[in-house]
Amino acid sequence: EIVLTQSPATLSLSPGERATLSCRASQSVSNYVVWYQQKPGQAPRLLIYDTSKRATGIPARFSGSGSGTDFTLTISRLEPEDFAVYYCQQRTSWPVFGQGTKLEI
Amino acid sequence: QAQLQQSGPGLVKPSQTLSLTCTVSGASITSGDHQWTWLRQPPGKGLEWIGHITNSGSTFYKPSPNSRPRISIDTSENQFSLTLTYVTAADTALYYCARGRWSGELSFDSWGQGTLVTVSS
Numbered sequence: 001e002i003v004l005t006q007s008p009a010t011l012s013l014s015p016g017e018r019a020t021l022s023c024r025a026s027q028s029v030s031n032y033v034v035w036y037q038q039k040p041g042q043a044p045r046l047l048i049y050d051t052s053k054r055a056t057g058i059p060a061r062f063s064g065s066g067s068g069t070d071f072t073l074t075i076s077r078l079e080p081e082d083f084a085v086y087y088c089q090q091r092t093s094w095p096v097f098g099q100g101t102k103l104e105i
Numbered sequence: 106q107a108q109l110q111q112s113g114p115g116l117v118k119p120s121q122t123l124s125l126t127c128t129v130s131g132a133s134i135t136s137g138d139h140q141w142t143w144l145r146q147p148p149g150k151g152l153e154w155i156g157h158i159t160n161s162g163s164t165f166y167k168p169s170p171n172s173r174p175r176i177s178i179d180t181s182e183n184q185f186s187l188t189l190t191y192v193t194a195a196d197t198a199l200y201y202c203a204r205g206r207w208s209g210e211l212s213f214d215s216w217g218q219g220t221l222v223t224v225s226s
Contacts, residue, residue: 032208032209032210033210034212034213042219043201043203043216043217043219044201044213045216046212046213049208049209049210049212050208050210053208055214056214087151089152090210091210091211093168094154094165094168095154095205096154097151097152097153097154099151100151
């Protein structure tokens with residue numbers, strides 16, 4: 001089973017700053033990764049699919065990149081509503097999620 | 106985009122059966138090549154995929170030593186369900202239904218609101 005390691009576990013930034021979240025896979029099984037945002041008391045929300053494609057309604061400040069085993073989610077200028085937990089996901093035989101990065105003010 | 110509404114009890118006794126239903130609106134459960142999926146999130150932890158069912162009724166579950174989940178589909182009601190037998194405290198979690206779709210990678214683009222299920226006597 002693939003293991004996805006997200007770093008940092010917690011990222012403390014301020015509105016207007018740039019956020020860079022990392023997701024590293026234990027093995028290279030796909031050139032694609034998916035990113036979700038989850039706010040307290042809410043279901044996860046699809047942000048990025050196929051590594052770099054924004055889901056419907058996702059602002060352009062969210063971008064994804066990477067390949068092989070290293071993937072990155074970048075938020076160019078943080079808005080107050082961006083502070084949440086972010087999960088990456090890939091699939092080998094079944095979908096697997098990283099443990100999450102908490103983006104806090 | 107599909108809307109998913111979950112229903113089912115929030116408290117289940119140990120060794121009994123957990124049953125949750127996800128009703129889909131805004132989309133037909135029989136259209137498209139989607140994976141109607143159940144996931145869960147134990148308190149304070151990350152997301153775990155449980156399994157999915159397709160509109161043709163094919164199912165796939167995460168391998169488990171004590172494989173207990175069963176996912177079924179009711180196309181007449183546009184809903185799908187999760188049954189988990191012989192639950193223990195380890196099954197206490199926030200359960201989500203979601204719609205999976207394929208592109209380069211499988212992603213979940215619509216989610217239910219979540220149901221907190223506590224296993225306790």
